[in-house]
Amino acid sequence: MYSCLACIFINVTNCSDGIDGLCGTVSIIELFAFAMLFGAQLGKFSVMAVIMSFVLVAYLAFNWTPSKVLMGDAGSRAIGFLIAILAMKSGHPFAFLPLSLVFLFDGGLGLLKLAVLRVFKINLFKNVRFPFHDHMKKNLKINNVGIVVIFAICEIVMVVLTGVVLHVFR
Numbered sequence: 001m002y003s004c005l006a007c008i009f010i011n012v013t014n015c016s017d018g019i020d021g022l023c024g025t026v027s028i029i030e031l032f033a034f035a036m037l038f039g040a041q042l043g044k045f046s047v048m049a050v051i052m053s054f055v056l057v058a059y060l061a062f063n064w065t066p067s068k069v070l071m072g073d074a075g076s077r078a079i080g081f082l083i084a085i086l087a088m089k090s091g092h093p094f095a096f097l098p099l100s101l102v103f104l105f106d107g108g109l110g111l112l113k114l115a116v117l118r119v120f121k122i123n124l125f126k127n128v129r130f131p132f133h134d135h136m137k138k139n140l141k142i143n144n145v146g147i148v149v150i151f152a153i154c155e156i157v158m159v160v161l162t163g164v165v166l167h168v169f170r
Contacts, residue, residue, distance in 0.1 A: 005093060006084035008108070009100065013080030015107030015131045019144045020067040022133060024056045026102050026155045027079045031056075033099055033159040034083070037166060038090035045089050052082055065144050098162045102155045106132045 017023035031053045035046040042049070056079075062069040080103075087096035097104070110130025116122050129135035133151070136142045142150070 005087065005096065006081060009084040009087075009096070009103070010077045010080035011111060012100070012103045012107040013083070014073055014076045015110055016103050016133070017071055017073075017076035018131055019133050019137065019147055020065045021060055021063050021144075021148050022106075022151060023071060023076050023079065024060045024063060025148050025152050027083070028053045028056045028060075029152060029155045029159060030083060030099055030103075031086070033162070034086040034090060037095070037099075037159075037163055038086070038092065041091045042086060042089050045086055048082070049086055052079070092166070095162060095166065098158050098165075101158050102151050106151065 013023060013027070016026070031049040034042065035049040035053075039046040059069065059071070059075075063071065083100065084096070087093050087099075107130075109125070109132065113124050113130050116124050129138060133147050136147050136150070137144065
Protein backbone atom coordinates (compact mmCIF):
# COMPACT_ATOMS: atom_id res chain seq x y z
CA MET A 1 0.00 0.00 0.00
CA TYR A 2 2.78 2.41 0.90
CA SER A 3 4.59 2.04 -2.39
CA CYS A 4 1.28 2.66 -4.18
CA LEU A 5 0.79 5.83 -2.12
CA ALA A 6 4.28 7.03 -3.05
CA CYS A 7 3.79 6.23 -6.72
CA ILE A 8 0.45 8.03 -6.87
CA PHE A 9 1.69 11.11 -5.10
CA ILE A 10 4.89 11.36 -7.14
CA ASN A 11 2.79 11.45 -10.31
CA VAL A 12 0.15 13.79 -8.89
CA THR A 13 2.72 16.43 -7.89
CA ASN A 14 4.38 16.06 -11.27
CA CYS A 15 1.06 16.74 -13.02
CA SER A 16 0.49 19.81 -10.87
CA ASP A 17 3.79 21.39 -11.88
CA GLY A 18 2.58 23.35 -14.88
CA ILE A 19 2.25 26.95 -13.73
CA ASP A 20 5.06 29.04 -12.29
CA GLY A 21 5.01 28.65 -8.52
CA LEU A 22 1.98 26.36 -8.23
CA CYS A 23 3.64 23.12 -7.14
CA GLY A 24 6.16 24.95 -4.96
CA THR A 25 3.58 27.09 -3.14
CA VAL A 26 1.18 24.26 -2.40
CA SER A 27 4.10 22.02 -1.38
CA ILE A 28 5.40 24.60 1.11
CA ILE A 29 2.01 24.74 2.81
CA GLU A 30 1.68 20.96 2.88
CA LEU A 31 5.22 20.35 4.14
CA PHE A 32 4.74 22.84 6.98
CA ALA A 33 1.41 21.19 7.78
CA PHE A 34 3.03 17.78 8.14
CA ALA A 35 5.78 19.26 10.31
CA MET A 36 3.33 21.10 12.57
CA LEU A 37 0.60 18.45 12.81
CA PHE A 38 2.83 15.39 13.14
CA GLY A 39 6.12 16.81 14.44
CA ALA A 40 6.44 14.36 17.34
CA GLN A 41 5.67 11.30 15.21
CA LEU A 42 7.92 12.41 12.37
CA GLY A 43 10.95 13.22 14.50
CA LYS A 44 13.85 14.14 12.23
CA PHE A 45 11.58 13.98 9.20
CA SER A 46 9.73 17.07 10.44
CA VAL A 47 13.04 18.95 10.33
CA MET A 48 13.52 17.68 6.78
CA ALA A 49 10.04 18.97 5.86
CA VAL A 50 10.82 22.43 7.24
CA ILE A 51 14.20 22.54 5.47
CA MET A 52 12.56 21.52 2.19
CA SER A 53 9.96 24.26 2.72
CA PHE A 54 12.68 26.88 3.04
CA VAL A 55 14.44 25.48 -0.02
CA LEU A 56 11.18 25.87 -1.92
CA VAL A 57 10.80 29.46 -0.67
CA ALA A 58 14.26 30.22 -2.10
CA TYR A 59 13.28 28.40 -5.30
CA LEU A 60 10.10 30.47 -5.61
CA ALA A 61 12.18 33.64 -5.57
CA PHE A 62 13.36 32.59 -9.04
CA ASN A 63 10.23 30.78 -10.16
CA TRP A 64 7.60 33.46 -9.85
CA THR A 65 6.16 34.66 -13.13
CA PRO A 66 8.08 34.80 -15.38
CA SER A 67 10.16 31.89 -14.17
CA LYS A 68 13.92 31.87 -14.53
CA VAL A 69 14.53 28.43 -13.04
CA LEU A 70 12.23 25.50 -13.73
CA MET A 71 11.53 22.67 -11.29
CA GLY A 72 11.01 20.02 -13.92
CA ASP A 73 10.09 16.40 -13.34
CA ALA A 74 13.01 15.71 -11.03
CA GLY A 75 12.00 18.46 -8.60
CA SER A 76 8.27 17.82 -8.53
CA ARG A 77 8.78 14.08 -8.16
CA ALA A 78 11.24 14.58 -5.30
CA ILE A 79 8.69 16.75 -3.52
CA GLY A 80 5.98 14.15 -4.10
CA PHE A 81 8.23 11.42 -2.77
CA LEU A 82 9.05 13.44 0.37
CA ILE A 83 5.37 14.17 1.04
CA ALA A 84 4.52 10.48 0.59
CA ILE A 85 7.27 9.52 3.06
CA LEU A 86 5.97 12.11 5.54
CA ALA A 87 2.46 10.68 5.21
CA MET A 88 3.73 7.16 5.87
CA LYS A 89 6.01 8.14 8.76
CA SER A 90 3.32 10.26 10.42
CA GLY A 91 1.40 7.20 11.55
CA HIS A 92 -1.67 8.70 9.86
CA PRO A 93 -1.34 7.71 6.20
CA PHE A 94 -4.96 8.64 5.52
CA ALA A 95 -4.33 12.20 6.72
CA PHE A 96 -2.52 12.39 3.39
CA LEU A 97 -5.90 12.54 1.62
CA PRO A 98 -7.24 15.82 3.04
CA LEU A 99 -3.78 17.39 3.27
CA SER A 100 -3.11 16.55 -0.37
CA LEU A 101 -6.59 17.19 -1.72
CA VAL A 102 -5.44 20.14 -3.82
CA PHE A 103 -2.78 18.03 -5.55
CA LEU A 104 -5.16 15.10 -5.87
CA PHE A 105 -7.82 17.33 -7.42
CA ASP A 106 -5.46 19.11 -9.81
CA GLY A 107 -3.26 16.26 -10.98
CA GLY A 108 -5.11 13.19 -9.77
CA LEU A 109 -8.33 13.79 -11.66
CA GLY A 110 -6.33 14.14 -14.86
CA LEU A 111 -4.68 10.78 -14.22
CA LEU A 112 -8.10 9.26 -13.45
CA LYS A 113 -9.58 10.73 -16.63
CA LEU A 114 -6.71 9.32 -18.68
CA ALA A 115 -6.96 5.88 -17.08
CA VAL A 116 -10.73 5.64 -17.63
CA LEU A 117 -10.32 6.83 -21.21
CA ARG A 118 -7.60 4.27 -21.97
CA VAL A 119 -9.20 1.30 -20.19
CA PHE A 120 -12.94 1.83 -20.70
CA LYS A 121 -12.91 4.22 -23.69
CA ILE A 122 -15.17 6.60 -21.71
CA ASN A 123 -14.34 10.29 -21.82
CA LEU A 124 -15.13 11.57 -18.33
CA PHE A 125 -15.25 15.32 -17.86
CA LYS A 126 -15.38 15.84 -21.61
CA ASN A 127 -15.40 19.65 -21.41
CA VAL A 128 -12.82 19.97 -18.62
CA ARG A 129 -9.08 20.15 -19.24
CA PHE A 130 -6.72 18.41 -16.88
CA PRO A 131 -4.62 19.15 -14.96
CA PHE A 132 -7.30 21.48 -13.67
CA HIS A 133 -4.96 24.47 -13.58
CA ASP A 134 -4.90 24.25 -17.40
CA HIS A 135 -8.69 24.44 -17.44
CA MET A 136 -8.62 27.48 -15.17
CA LYS A 137 -6.00 29.19 -17.34
CA LYS A 138 -7.31 28.40 -20.81
CA ASN A 139 -11.06 27.99 -20.37
CA LEU A 140 -11.79 30.23 -17.38
CA LYS A 141 -9.14 32.82 -18.35
CA ILE A 142 -7.64 33.11 -14.85
CA ASN A 143 -4.04 34.35 -14.80
CA ASN A 144 -1.19 32.32 -13.30
CA VAL A 145 -0.93 34.31 -10.07
CA GLY A 146 -4.70 33.99 -9.51
CA ILE A 147 -4.54 30.24 -9.97
CA VAL A 148 -1.68 29.91 -7.50
CA VAL A 149 -3.53 32.06 -4.94
CA ILE A 150 -6.75 30.04 -5.33
CA PHE A 151 -4.92 26.74 -4.91
CA ALA A 152 -2.92 28.07 -1.94
CA ILE A 153 -6.08 29.23 -0.18
CA CYS A 154 -7.73 25.86 -0.80
CA GLU A 155 -4.64 24.10 0.61
CA ILE A 156 -4.64 26.31 3.73
CA VAL A 157 -8.34 25.58 4.30
CA MET A 158 -7.72 21.83 4.00
CA VAL A 159 -4.76 22.02 6.41
CA VAL A 160 -6.83 23.87 8.99
CA LEU A 161 -9.74 21.43 8.64
CA THR A 162 -7.38 18.46 8.95
CA GLY A 163 -5.78 19.98 12.03
CA VAL A 164 -9.18 20.52 13.65
CA VAL A 165 -10.34 16.99 12.88
CA LEU A 166 -7.10 15.47 14.18
CA HIS A 167 -7.31 17.58 17.33
CA VAL A 168 -10.93 16.59 18.00
CA PHE A 169 -10.34 12.86 17.47
CA ARG A 170 -7.06 12.51 19.41
